[in-house]
Amino acid sequence: MEEEVLKILKEIFVKPSEKAFELSSKYRVLPYMAERYVRMLGEEEAVELLKSFEKPVKPVIRVNTLLVDPDTLKSSLEAKGFRLERISWFENAFKIQEAPEQPSPGATIEYLKGYYYLHRDSSSLLPVLLLTHEYKGDVLDACAAPGGKTTFLAERVHGKGFVYANDLVLRRLRSLIGHITRMRVESVVVSWSDARKISKVFNRKFERILLDAPCSGEGRISVDPGRRFRTSIYELALMVKREIELLDSLINLLDDDGIIAYSTCSIAPEENEYVVSKILRKRSDVEVAPPPVKLFNYSSWIKKYGDLLFHEELEKCVRLWPHVHGTFGFTTCLLRKTRR
Known part of the structure; x- marks a missing residue:
């Protein structure tokens, strides 16, 4: 096992450059990660990626259509103070643009009834x-x-x-x-x-x-x-x-x-x-x-x-x-x- 891992390590490791160490320090990532981003994207776009790590994504509600209609759930949650935006490429999911202090998205009666799954973002x-x-x-x-x-x-x-x-x-x-x-x-x-x-x-x-x-x-x-x-x-x-x-x-x-x-x-x-x-x-x-x-x-x-x-x-x-x-x-x- 050790030999196999070392072989993989030898193939994937790229020695970080001075620029990578500079970006690593500024944006708080490991140097090998900063080096990777520069090689994949170029320095300018790598900085855009590193800055994007500071921007939290919006959680997503995926409607359980076996139990509830998406528009019915949307109306019910909006009545509680949520502001939802339908995801353009999947009609049965909504991005949470705003949420009330109470209840949290994972503590509504609709959530407890199984009407939706709460995803951290839409990628999954x-x-x-x-x-x-x-x-x-x-x-x-x-x-x-x-x-x-x-x-x-x-x-x-x-x-x-x-x-x-x-x-x-x-x-x-x-x-x-x-x-x-x-x-x-x-x-x-x-x-x-x-x-x-x-x-x-x-x-x-x-x-x-x-x-x-x-x-x-x-x-x-x-x-x-x-x-x-x-x-x-x-x-x-x-x-x-x-x-x-x-x-x-x-x-x-x-x-x-x-x-x-x-x-x-x-x-x-x-x-x-x-x-x-x-x-x-x-x-x-x-x-x-x-x-x-x-x-x-x-x-x-x-x-x-x-x-x-x-x-x-x-x-x-x-x-x-x-x-x-x-x-x-x-x-x-x-x-x-x-x-x-």
Whole structure:
């Protein structure tokens, strides 16, 4: 394991420049992160990104349409003093522009009745919408807690499929089960397993799998400032190793022509372009699938970082930038299992 991690570390590490150390000090991030942003975006846009970390995003209400009509919920919450703005690319979700002092968005009677899920921002809606576009059937949510995507998946395939929701961390499983119960979604099967070994739990294949991979969370700095310093470059290499193993093992659970959505709330190419490029070069039975629908103007994945040249198919994958899209930094890539 140590040799493998050191190999990854050697490939992904780029020595920070003087400019990176300067930006690191000014904007309070680790030097290797500042170096990355400059190499990815250029100095001027890197500063825009770093400044965007100071701007908290608006939380989002996703309506549980199995229980309530979106306009009915909107009227009910606005009567309590909320000001909601419908998300332009998904009619069943609202950005909270203003909220009363009491009740908080997570303490209304409507929330307790399961009428909505409270997301930190809108980015996490994207992989579910892309994965289930014109699809009804079973879905495996491999790293499912705390439950935002699981409950959304259950709503999307309601009456036509089951959601198999798995997680490894017990305390997070409690949150997952709590949200499933609160929102009264049916046809959800919960399991406790390391997703790298989940084939021992489910002796079957899936047409759709969601892997919202455990990651550095670097795209969520605006709501979790500790992520500015939390992940050393060595710890990042350990995460990358796990992400490669997760994606590789879960592809084996796909039916022919099945699709897995690989997502992270990280803007790090090490956790996105590098991981998927490794999979595409290792395996001959998987290809990148373009998003089935364009909900808004996504950014593409990058082609190069340092001395690393990434797989050309990655231009089909989706990136969200805080300074461009007003969301968390977030990525999604759809991979299709081929018959090769």
